[in-house]
């Protein structure tokens with residue numbers, strides 16, 4: 795009985811090894827039968843017998859091979875200050891404090907008026 799299980803386990807190991815060794819890494823080339831078809835806004839990930847196209851950060855799934863840029867500003871997915879403008883970028887977004895405010899865009903505080911120059915009284 796133990797001998798039979800050992801043979802089965804070894805056969806499975808050999809089969810797994812054959813599958814792994816015969817796997818084509820589609821991610822190494824673009825197009826054709828042995829290459830991948832991932833769009834440029836994805837990252838190709840090789841799997842045994844196939845591959846996946848993972849969306850890059852800031853992109854959402856369109857189909858198996860393609861992802862679309864997320865407009866965080868239009869979708870309300872940003873963390874900009876209420877006193878900042880949200881600017882969509884490829885894969886992310888930026889925040890810029892509005893006129894009259896200063897900060898990093900995530901936190902904006904009203905700019906203080908420049909201090910008045912010291913008075914020069916005549917001697």
Ligand SMILES: [Ca+2]
Nearest residue numbers: 864883885886
């Ligand atoms: Ca974006």
